[in-house]
Amino acid sequence: MTIGLSGYGWAASVFDPANVGPPRSGAGAELFRPAGTGPFPAVVVLHGCDGIGPHYRTWARRLMEWGYAALLVDSFGPRGRRNVCNHGRDVPPEERAQDATAARDWLAGQDFVRAGQIGALGFSHGGWTVLKAVLADHAGPHPFAAAVAFYPGCQRPAAPLVTDTLILIGDADEWTPARFCIAWRQQVTMSGHTADITVYPGALHGFDTDRPPRRYAGHEVGGDPAAAAAIAATHQFFEARLGGR
Numbered sequence: 001m002t003i004g005l006s007g008y009g010w011a012a013s014v015f016d017p018a019n020v021g022p023p024r025s026g027a028g029a030e031l032f033r034p035a036g037t038g039p040f041p042a043v044v045v046l047h048g049c050d051g052i053g054p055h056y057r058t059w060a061r062r063l064m065e066w067g068y069a070a071l072l073v074d075s076f077g078p079r080g081r082r083n084v085c086n087h088g089r090d091v092p093p094e095e096r097a098q099d100a101t102a103a104r105d106w107l108a109g110q111d112f113v114r115a116g117q118i119g120a121l122g123f124s125h126g127g128w129t130v131l132k133a134v135l136a137d138h139a140g141p142h143p144f145a146a147a148v149a150f151y152p153g154c155q156r157p158a159a160p161l162v163t164d165t166l167i168l169i170g171d172a173d174e175w176t177p178a179r180f181c182i183a184w185r186q187q188v189t190m191s192g193h194t195a196d197i198t199v200y201p202g203a204l205h206g207f208d209t210d211r212p213p214r215r216y217a218g219h220e221v222g223g224d225p226a227a228a229a230a231i232a233a234t235h236q237f238f239e240a241r242l243g244g245r
Contacts, residue, residue, distance in 0.1 A: 015106035020071070023057060029103060030057070030072045032064040038112035041242035042069040043119045044103040044144075046096065046126030048206075049085040049217075051076045055209055059121065066235055067244040069113055071106070075099050075129075085217040088125055088153065096129040097138040104144060117242045119146040120163075121234070124176065124205065127152025127167075131184065134163035136191075146241035148234050151205050154181040160189040166196045166237045168230045170203025175219040198233060200226035 021027030030052075034040055043063050047056045052074050063070040075096045076082060084090040100120055108115035122130035127149035132138045134147045137159035144163045151169045153176050167185070169178045178199045185195045204213055206221040208230055213222030238244070 015102055020106070023061070023072075026052075026077075028074050028078050029106075030060065030074075032057075032060040032070040032072065033112065034064050034067055034069065038069070039114045040067060040069045040112060041117035041119070041238075041244065042071065042107045042113045043121050043238065043242070044100050044107070045070050045072040046075070046100060046120065046122035046129050047072070048124035048126055049083065049088060051082050056123065059123075062231070063121070063238075066238070068119075068238070068242070069107065069110075071103050073099050073103050075126075084125065088128070091125075093125065093129040093132045093153070094138065096126070097132040100129060100133045100144075101138070101140045105140075105142070108142065114243070117145050119148070119238055119242050120144045121148045121150075122152065123150045123208075124152065128154075128176075131155075131157075131165070131167075134161060134165050135159040135188075136162050139163065146238055148237060150208060150230070151176050152181065154184040157184060157188040160191040161193045161195055162191065164194045164237075164241055166198070166233065168198050168200070168208075168233060170200045170205065170207045170224065170226065172202050172220075173205045173207075175205040175221070198230070200224065200230065202226075 019028040045060050060070040060072045107113045130147050130149040139162045147163050147165045149167050167181050203224040203226045207224035208227040209223045
């Protein structure tokens with residue numbers, strides 16, 4: 001089964017046997033699959049503005065260890081980009097939301113995936129993308145069953161929520177300030193779904209990494225002890241909505 005990805009004039013398929021590869025393959029999407037035949041719940045993983053890297057593969061591997069098939073999608077390489085930090089509209093989140101839904105549809109067609117139990121996990125620019133993909137105007141006919149957004153960009157929602165969503169962010173994040181995400185939660189039409197937010201005191205942008213605080217692209221970023229709680233919260237949120245091992 002081939003699922004297409006379009007945007008900025010690039011219309012080649014990225015979700016087919018030729019372009020979905022194993023971990024660290026550099027394919028358009030890297031599949032982290034638990035041992036066994038399944039079927040497994042699954043999660044689409046969306047990288048930040050810095051593109052595919054070790055941090056996102058660590059998360060994909062963690063999801064696999066929890067019992068999820070994780071599909072780490074490269075939204076930049078196929079579009080000729082490597083990094084859009086501070087230039088997020090070079091690959092807009094609305095375009096990446098199409099990537100996310102196409103990845104979800106590809107997973108749903110695999111015999112090792114439980115089609116009704118597919119979630120999304122995004123970071124920074126990828127989290128911004130998640131908050132587009134969980135709204136009715138971008139979700140498509142088969143919405144994600146659950147979604148988690150780490151330190152996302154948060155804009156006024158333009159459509160009702162169609163997916164239970166969790167936002168995890170630090171109150172010291174000056175790149176994607178928590179106040180905009182608090183406003184997003186207050187403004188979104190729930191339509192029977194949940195929108196939760198946890199704000200971690202003192203945590204910076206990228207607080208779930210294992211790198212110490214530093215300057216990156218003109219912003220303070222870096223790991224924080226809150227990472228352990230955020231990882232546990234993500235596991236609990238997905239397990240409650242997607243199941244697991």
